[in-house]
Amino acid sequence: MRSASGSDKSAARPRRRAPLVAYRVLLIVAVFLAWHVLTATGVLPSFFFGRPLVVLARVWDWFSSGKIYPHLGVTLVETVLAFAIGTLFGVAAGLWLGLSPMAAVLLDPYIKAANAMPRVILAPIFAVWFGLGIASKVALGVTLVFFIVFFNVFQGVREVSPVVLASVRMLGATPRQLVRHVYLPSATSWVFSSLHTSVGMAFVGSVVGEYLGSAAGVGYLILQAEGTFDIDTVFAGILVLTAFALMLDLAVTRAERRLLTWHPRAPEDER
Amino acid sequence: MTEAAVLALDRVGVEWPGAASGAERYVAVEDVSLSVARGEFLSVVGPTGCGKSTLLNVAAGLLAPTSGAVLSFDEPLAGLNRRAGYLFQADALMPWRNARENVEAGLVFAGVERAQARERAEEWLRRVGLSGFGDRYPHQLSGGMRKRVALAQVLILEPQILLMDEPFAALDVQTRQLMENELLHLWSAERRSVVFITHDLEEAISLSDRIVLLSAGPRTRPIGEFHIDLPRPRDVAEIRLTPRFVELHGRIWAALRAEVLKAYAVSQRLG
Numbered sequence: 001m002r003s004a005s006g007s008d009k010s011a012a013r014p015r016r017r018a019p020l021v022a023y024r025v026l027l028i029v030a031v032f033l034a035w036h037v038l039t040a041t042g043v044l045p046s047f048f049f050g051r052p053l054v055v056l057a058r059v060w061d062w063f064s065s066g067k068i069y070p071h072l073g074v075t076l077v078e079t080v081l082a083f084a085i086g087t088l089f090g091v092a093a094g095l096w097l098g099l100s101p102m103a104a105v106l107l108d109p110y111i112k113a114a115n116a117m118p119r120v121i122l123a124p125i126f127a128v129w130f131g132l133g134i135a136s137k138v139a140l141g142v143t144l145v146f147f148i149v150f151f152n153v154f155q156g157v158r159e160v161s162p163v164v165l166a167s168v169r170m171l172g173a174t175p176r177q178l179v180r181h182v183y184l185p186s187a188t189s190w191v192f193s194s195l196h197t198s199v200g201m202a203f204v205g206s207v208v209g210e211y212l213g214s215a216a217g218v219g220y221l222i223l224q225a226e227g228t229f230d231i232d233t234v235f236a237g238i239l240v241l242t243a244f245a246l247m248l249d250l251a252v253t254r255a256e257r258r259l260l261t262w263h264p265r266a267p268e269d270e271r
Numbered sequence: 272m273t274e275a276a277v278l279a280l281d282r283v284g285v286e287w288p289g290a291a292s293g294a295e296r297y298v299a300v301e302d303v304s305l306s307v308a309r310g311e312f313l314s315v316v317g318p319t320g321c322g323k324s325t326l327l328n329v330a331a332g333l334l335a336p337t338s339g340a341v342l343s344f345d346e347p348l349a350g351l352n353r354r355a356g357y358l359f360q361a362d363a364l365m366p367w368r369n370a371r372e373n374v375e376a377g378l379v380f381a382g383v384e385r386a387q388a389r390e391r392a393e394e395w396l397r398r399v400g401l402s403g404f405g406d407r408y409p410h411q412l413s414g415g416m417r418k419r420v421a422l423a424q425v426l427i428l429e430p431q432i433l434l435m436d437e438p439f440a441a442l443d444v445q446t447r448q449l450m451e452n453e454l455l456h457l458w459s460a461e462r463r464s465v466v467f468i469t470h471d472l473e474e475a476i477s478l479s480d481r482i483v484l485l486s487a488g489p490r491t492r493p494i495g496e497f498h499i500d501l502p503r504p505r506d507v508a509e510i511r512l513t514p515r516f517v518e519l520h521g522r523i524w525a526a527l528r529a530e531v532l533k534a535y536a537v538s539q540r541l542g
Contacts, residue, residue, distance in 0.1 A: 161363075167357065186367070262366060262368070
């Protein structure tokens with residue numbers, strides 16, 4: 001009967017959705033129109049605020065000439081690497097500290113300090129250590145992703161239901177099997193609950209890293225344009241980055257849906 | 272006694288350290304001796320908060336007693352009771368595994384081959400009336416169905432003794448009676464020993480061969496023992512209407528009443 005209520009809901013969705021999408025499109029068109037009118041009439045100086053038509057033309061030019069793809073590729077690779085490495089370290093550290101309270105107590109103040117530190121400030125150090133290539137951006141992204149994943153896994157390990165734990169032990173699980181069949185899946189669900197934030201952070205790490213010094217990437221394009229006061233290109237870069245971030249987020253949502261089928265998602269699923 | 276008891280508690284005591292240092296230690300259970308014969312269905316009944324679950328955890332090896340000993344087939348118990356299956360009051364299924372994977376978990380831990388484990392899990396799902404539900408995750412099952420899965424999960428390992436901690440307390444009355452009949456049915460097929468913890472006297476009488484009454488806590492100890500000579504097979508709903516049931520209920524309730532009032536008085540004072 002629950003599946004019936006579920007299909008009711010999905011049937012109701014498209015009916016309400018069509019006008020909503022139209023309104024959303026209308027809203028963005030209105031914003032661009034207002035921007036255009038304000039800058040074209042000179043109410044806002046186009047030197048500081050750009051001209052939306054030029055911005056859109058620039059975006060179009062980037063994609064039609066294919067000039068943007070290598071830069072997007074670099075940014076994407078940095079983001080994915082930062083996310084993967086940061087998650088890996090985060091899960092490992094979270095599991096370790098979650099399972100050994102002694103280490104957790106010992107390291108607690110340092111972890112808090114490292115998390116409180118504005119880590120973007122590490123970018124110059126990473127640039128010195130790893131050069132202006134991909135590695136320094138990945139390093140920055142890793143420091144951002146690591147703490148999000150780490151705290152989530154740490155929490156996840158500590159909040160494993162004691163009843164489930166006792167039950168699985170009674171079913172004969174060895175300590176290693178406990179980690180594999182209880183702690184890890186439980187921690188994974190916490191990682192996924194933070195997936196949107198951590199992918200977003202990996203992206204921030206790459207773009208900020210590029211912006212602070214690089215030879216490729218969308219952040220580099222923006223940096224270059226800013227150097228020549230080409231505000232239209234800066235806006236074009238921001239637009240592309242935003243669209244890109246949205247697509248990343250969409251991909252994450254897809255992945256989440258596939259990997260977390262066991263998770264009671266909507267309240268309608270719960271008893 | 273000629274045959275070794277499947278499980279025996281020998282003058283078991285359990286104490287908790289006091290809340291403040293130097294505070295008096297809380298004696299949850301004192302000097303409890305119990306033994307369960309092969310194939311016997313024993314219920315332990317006592318007022319709420321009298322340390323019934325504590326006793327069961329001791330029997331399972333999840334909790335080491337402060338004094339006394341636990342014997343399994345005349346051998347002192349070291350670590351977890353490998354001969355016991357434990358059915359918890361709260362949901363103890365792994366939410367990230369579907370019903371079949373939950374049922375086969377114990378076999379997988381023991382190193383049984385995947386295909387064979389799967390086959391036996393399907394067989395057990397069928398026996399608890401859930402064939403076709405193997406792919407459902409716990410959150411997609413009703414409370415009663417989750418209890419069935421938990422029952423299959425424990426019974427698939429063919430434990431010599433089944434420890435049950437108010438397993439049906441959270442279910443509605445109808446589902447509960449269904450599950451009780453189901454339990455009796457499964458039990459009569461294999462005749463494993465059962466220790467069933469409950470505060471519901473009617474449930475205890477309709478299921479058991481023998482009932483042990485516990486006093487109100489703290490310093491819980493057995494205060495009475497009753498043999499239930501009702502004929503089997505039983506139907507838990509019908510047997511409640513027989514004169515013999517009413518007579519037994521009257522006798523046991525007379526003994527239990529004083530303890531329930533005592534427990535109530537304590538809870539009033541604490542509250």
